Amino acid sequence: MRNLHFHTPLEYVKGIGPEKAALLKIHLGLKTCGDLLNYFPFRYVDKSRIYTINEINTASAEIQLKGKIISINEIVQNKKKRLTGIFEDSTGTLELVWFNVTNWLIKSIPLYEEIIIFGKINHFNNKFNMIHPEIEKINDPKINSTPLEPIYSNSEKIQKRGINQKFLRKIIHEILLSLENPIQENLSDEILSQNKLIPRAQAYKEIHFPTNYKILQLSEYRLKFEEMFFFQLGLGLEKKYRQSTTPGYLFRNIGNNFNNFFSHYLPFSLTNAQKKVIREIRKDLGRSVQMNRLLQGDVGSGKTVVALMSMLIAIDNGFQACMIAPTEILAIQHFNGIKELIGNMSLSINLLTGSTPTSERKNIHQNLQNGSLNILVGTHAVLEDNVVFKNLGLAIIDEQHRFGVKQRSKLWKKNTIPPHILVMTATPIPRTLAMSFYSDLDVSIIDELPKGRKEIKTYHRTDAQRLMVFQFIKDVINKGRQVYVVYPLIEESETLDYKDLMDGYESIVREFPMPDYQVSIVHGRMKPADKEYEMARFINKQTQIMVATTVIEVGVNIPNASLMIIESAEKFGLSQLHQLRGRVGRGSNQSYCILMTKTELSKEAQKRIQTMCKTNDGFKISEVDLEIRGPGNILGTQQSGMLDLKITNLVHDKAIVSLSKSAVDQLLFSDPKLQLEKNKSIKEFFLTHHLDKFHWAKIS
Numbered sequence: 001m002r003n004l005h006f007h008t009p010l011e012y013v014k015g016i017g018p019e020k021a022a023l024l025k026i027h028l029g030l031k032t033c034g035d036l037l038n039y040f041p042f043r044y045v046d047k048s049r050i051y052t053i054n055e056i057n058t059a060s061a062e063i064q065l066k067g068k069i070i071s072i073n074e075i076v077q078n079k080k081k082r083l084t085g086i087f088e089d090s091t092g093t094l095e096l097v098w099f100n101v102t103n104w105l106i107k108s109i110p111l112y113e114e115i116i117i118f119g120k121i122n123h124f125n126n127k128f129n130m131i132h133p134e135i136e137k138i139n140d141p142k143i144n145s146t147p148l149e150p151i152y153s154n155s156e157k158i159q160k161r162g163i164n165q166k167f168l169r170k171i172i173h174e175i176l177l178s179l180e181n182p183i184q185e186n187l188s189d190e191i192l193s194q195n196k197l198i199p200r201a202q203a204y205k206e207i208h209f210p211t212n213y214k215i216l217q218l219s220e221y222r223l224k225f226e227e228m229f230f231f232q233l234g235l236g237l238e239k240k241y242r243q244s245t246t247p248g249y250l251f252r253n254i255g256n257n258f259n260n261f262f263s264h265y266l267p268f269s270l271t272n273a274q275k276k277v278i279r280e281i282r283k284d285l286g287r288s289v290q291m292n293r294l295l296q297g298d299v300g301s302g303k304t305v306v307a308l309m310s311m312l313i314a315i316d317n318g319f320q321a322c323m324i325a326p327t328e329i330l331a332i333q334h335f336n337g338i339k340e341l342i343g344n345m346s347l348s349i350n351l352l353t354g355s356t357p358t359s360e361r362k363n364i365h366q367n368l369q370n371g372s373l374n375i376l377v378g379t380h381a382v383l384e385d386n387v388v389f390k391n392l393g394l395a396i397i398d399e400q401h402r403f404g405v406k407q408r409s410k411l412w413k414k415n416t417i418p419p420h421i422l423v424m425t426a427t428p429i430p431r432t433l434a435m436s437f438y439s440d441l442d443v444s445i446i447d448e449l450p451k452g453r454k455e456i457k458t459y460h461r462t463d464a465q466r467l468m469v470f471q472f473i474k475d476v477i478n479k480g481r482q483v484y485v486v487y488p489l490i491e492e493s494e495t496l497d498y499k500d501l502m503d504g505y506e507s508i509v510r511e512f513p514m515p516d517y518q519v520s521i522v523h524g525r526m527k528p529a530d531k532e533y534e535m536a537r538f539i540n541k542q543t544q545i546m547v548a549t550t551v552i553e554v555g556v557n558i559p560n561a562s563l564m565i566i567e568s569a570e571k572f573g574l575s576q577l578h579q580l581r582g583r584v585g586r587g588s589n590q591s592y593c594i595l596m597t598k599t600e601l602s603k604e605a606q607k608r609i610q611t612m613c614k615t616n617d618g619f620k621i622s623e624v625d626l627e628i629r630g631p632g633n634i635l636g637t638q639q640s641g642m643l644d645l646k647i648t649n650l651v652h653d654k655a656i657v658s659l660s661k662s663a664v665d666q667l668l669f670s671d672p673k674l675q676l677e678k679n680k681s682i683k684e685f686f687l688t689h690h691l692d693k694f695h696w697a698k699i700s
């Protein structure tokens with residue numbers, strides 16, 4: 001009977017019933033027929049070939065064999081039961097193994113009957129075996145005759161209660177046959193033909209029951225494209241809405257300050273990437289629409305000067321600008337760095353942090369309000385309600401990943417018209433992901449380092465090699481360079497970590513004694529003034545070694561430091577390692593990074609360390625990080641729900657993400673309100689499936 005729809009609850013599907021429907025809901029989150037059709041296989045096994053036992057020569061291959069089980073044995077070992085069987089074909093025998101022995105299991109194993117078994121080959125005690133093989137009787141009716149069999153992700157728990165692979169295949173087959181209406185196309189003919197997409201109905205059938213590998217690929221492509229298309233359509237409409245409703249200050253002029261700085265103060269020539277990004281920002285600022293831009297650039301790519309030049313545009317147009325950093329050390333560095341860059345230009349700039357004395361704070365507040373202060377650099381202190389600007393035109397936020405959307409919105413409230421906002425981050429993520437994730441931001445990328453930078457050479461060493469490492473530190477210091485030694489600080493084991501840090505500090509002071517050597521130490525438990533004092537000693541080259549916790553992770557810029565030693569490097573995440581390494585390699589000297597670890601490493605830790613030794617490219621590193629940890633973990637779980645993708649993998653499917661993005665751009669350019677007849681199917685689908693994420697009323 002053709003009576004099912006996408007929205008039909010699963011219990012109404014023949015063969016499911018209320019009990020199994022409940023299990024599907026609780027364990028797999030599947031409630032309707034549509035949910036199940038959208039529950040795509042996570043892999044396929046090739047059953048086009050039946051192997052023989054004498055062909056088996058490697059473990060972990062998944063193969064099919066045809067033959068008979070000729071004996072079954074129950075074995076009890078360490079109080080645990082195990083079942084073994086001997087499987088035989090015309091070429092030999094293979095051991096089969098089952099754990100979790102139950103009567104039901106024993107009964108279900110056919111003896112002396114011609115069967116096909118399927119499973120993964122293992123190597124154990126110098127023998128091959130197969131654990132928990134799938135068993136199929138030769139005369140079983142096949143659900144489908146495809147050689148590529150879909151495998152759905154599933155839990156052991158419900159497998160035992162009858163929801164196994166075979167069952168899932170059967171009901172999906174049933175649903176596909178029983179849909180009252182054929183699966184409707186939701187893209188326009190134009191988009192289908194331009195992107196060589198197969199029809200939606202065919203893709204759904206083939207993704208579950210592929211005729212062959214070629215069509216399977218086309219189906220995956222079609223469904224991924226569709227998924228990203230509607231996802232990005234939502235973002236695009238949202239952005240259009242924001243741009244049409246959020247007014248922004250118009251910075252019409254490039255004036256004296258910008259030009260003067262560019263011709264007389266800029267100490268180097270800008271890289272092409274810096275120029276490109278400044279142009280993008282200038283364009284945004286000249287449109288009377290609020291800018292919300294994310295500036296991504298690898299560590300050392302020169303974001304600060306881009307920030308400064310943007311602020312100069314604001315000042316040239318009679319506005320104030322501020323720059324906010326996540327930590328006090330960074331704010332101070334930015335403040336000093338910017339002061340140095342602008343030299344004796346007649347600009348007024350001040351620093352505001354948690355430890356700014358009250359008297360000075362009063363002064364700053366006053367000058368902000370009367371407009372005589374041009375640039376305010378600071379920490380979160382700048383966001384406090386009592387910090388009132390006369391006319392804040394541009395706010396720059398450094399290091400996005402420590403700065404929430406909430407805090408950004410605080411900035412919006414500083415004026416009736418929100419200031420333009422530039423968010424800078426040194427944790428580059430692939431462009432496609434950035435565009436998808438920071439949906440409310442436009443993205444600029446500095447994808448080029450200033451000329452003459454040398455690659456930082458990175459090595460992996462263990463404790464056994466510590467003496468050599470000490471010697472290397474000495475060599476570096478003898479050349480007049482400086483060295484960082486960084487210890488992890490993980491909240492859960494804070495006390496232990498501090499002990500490690502202090503032990504490490506002591507052993508370094510012992511190895512590098514005064515008066516020949518001077519060692520600084522900076523960590524989170526020190527008073528801000530003490531930290532600053534120690535930093536200053538290092539910056540002024542009074543000390544040669546800086547022992548620190550990760551407080552120095554981001555932003556610190558000391559070009560003479562050319563060696564970074566990271567202790568217990570296995571405890572750090574990839575992006576953190578990359579940030580830390582980015583503290584060196586800032587001058588013209590060859591710089592080095594040594595990752596110290598214990599000898600035994602987890603697989604993931606190994607991968608992180610290897611990646612660091614192999615590349616300096618922040619974008620590549622973040623891709624590996626994405627692969628290891630997944631987008632949710634990197635970008636924060638809060639918003640990763642937005643990235644609840646069913647089939648697209650943002651790391652591997654970048655090409656599809658950008659193809660669908662172009663299709664969306666083209667569509668919104670030619671038919672911004674989706675009013676044309678040819679786009680009717682798109683609009684209808686969007687309205688029924690994506691309205692929860694977007695309020696259509698906003699734009700129409």
Ligand code: ADP
Nearest residue numbers: 268269270271299300301302303304305450557
């Ligand atoms: P990040 O992007 O990590 O914040 P910075 O803005 O701190 O990088 O710049 C890193 C270093 O590179 C600074 O010492 C800065 O003066 C220098 N720098 C920036 N742009 C250029 C350039 N175009 N040519 C040469 N050096 C540059």
Ligand code: MG
Nearest residue numbers: 303304398555
């Ligand atoms: Mg920086």
